[in-house]
Amino acid sequence: xxxxxxxxxxxxxxxxxxxxxxxxxxxxxxxxxxxxxxxxxxxxxxxxxxxxxxxxxxxxxxxxxxxxxxxxxxxxxxxxxxxxxxxxxxxxxxxxxxxxxxxxxxxxxxxxxxxx
Amino acid sequence: xxxxxxxxxxxxxxxxxxxxxxxxxxxxxxxxxxxxxxxxxxxxxxxxxxxxxxxxxxxxxxxxxxxxxxxxxxxxxxxxxxxxxxxxxxxxxxxxxxxxxxxxxxxxxxxxxx
Numbered sequence: 001x002x003x004x005x006x007x008x009x010x011x012x013x014x015x016x017x018x019x020x021x022x023x024x025x026x027x028x029x030x031x032x033x034x035x036x037x038x039x040x041x042x043x044x045x046x047x048x049x050x051x052x053x054x055x056x057x058x059x060x061x062x063x064x065x066x067x068x069x070x071x072x073x074x075x076x077x078x079x080x081x082x083x084x085x086x087x088x089x090x091x092x093x094x095x096x097x098x099x100x101x102x103x104x105x106x107x108x109x110x111x112x113x114x115x116x
Numbered sequence: 117x118x119x120x121x122x123x124x125x126x127x128x129x130x131x132x133x134x135x136x137x138x139x140x141x142x143x144x145x146x147x148x149x150x151x152x153x154x155x156x157x158x159x160x161x162x163x164x165x166x167x168x169x170x171x172x173x174x175x176x177x178x179x180x181x182x183x184x185x186x187x188x189x190x191x192x193x194x195x196x197x198x199x200x201x202x203x204x205x206x207x208x209x210x211x212x213x214x215x216x217x218x219x220x221x222x223x224x225x226x227x228x229x230x
Contacts, residue, residue: 006158033217044119045206045221091159101164101171101213104149108158 003027004094006107013082014115021077021110023092029053033095034068034075039109040088048090051075082114118143120222122207128228134195137225141188141209147171148190149219150182153204162205165190166213194227202229 005024013019025034036048049059051068059066063080079086092107121140129135141148150162161174165184182192188209194201204226208219 035218037219037221042223043204044223045208045219047218047220050218093159095217097214098172101147101166102149102217103172103174104151104161104164104219106151106159106161108156 003105004092004107006090006092006110008110009108010111010113012113012115015084016081018078018080019082019112021079021090021092021112023075023077023107025073025075025092025094025105027073027094027096029096031097033097035093035095036066036075036077037091037093038088039091045091048077079112082112084114084116087112087114120207120209120220122205122222122225124225125223126226126228128230129197130230131197131199133197134193135197135227136191136193137205137207137227139190139192139207139209139222141190141207142220144211145209145220146188146212147210148184148188149208149210150190150192151206151208152176153206153224154202159206162192164213171213197229199229202227 003026032053034051037045039045065078067076089109089111091109094105096103123138147166149164151159153159164172168184179195184190204224206224208221
């Protein structure tokens with residue numbers, strides 16, 4: 001069963017528009033961690049943000065902001081005033097601690113193209 | 117500080133062959149995990165290693181195996197290759213099993229099976 005769903009496969013926006021990438025996760029665990037990663041055309045995934053299940057505070061970092069809502073099991077990512085450099089594939093991920101280590105679940109990714 | 121290094125970067129194999137991929141984590145990182153990335157499937161978790169022990173495994177057949185050495189370097193092996201094994205294989209390291217848990221990824225090994 002898919003634990004992380006990113007329903008948007010591809011999004012195109014014109015530069016300076018705002019864009020929100022959706023992420024819905026599924027778990028019955030009370031302790032879990034959510035992440036967003038960016039994969040630019042060069043290929044290497046870059047960590048953007050982490051949230052644990054006990055911290056529902058939204059976060060803003062420059063043009064990036066994240067909205068974590070346990071009630072809807074969502075962890076959405078908004079880019080304000082998008083730029084061409086934001087063009088990449090973005091992955092939402094869920095880490096579930098287990099007795100022995102961790103299980104990781106990634107969404108299928110959202111490919112964002114920012115058109116100049 | 118050197119990042120996660122994966123070798124080889126590209127390789128081509130034929131069906132039935134086997135392949136071994138290598139991953140050197142960031143210095144000081146003790147946990148290594150592996151992922152298969154294919155178009156439309158995103159990243160799928162293969163396994164996680166810590167202290168030379170496999171800690172968790174994803175839903176992959178037994179043809180996929182791995183190991184971790186005492187210096188935290190890791191290898192994964194795929195035997196009896198199938199066409200569907202063509203993918204980008206990513207390795208990620210993190211400081212340890214618990215804690216903040218950010219993964220630091222390598223550039224990947226792109227495997228093509230003909």
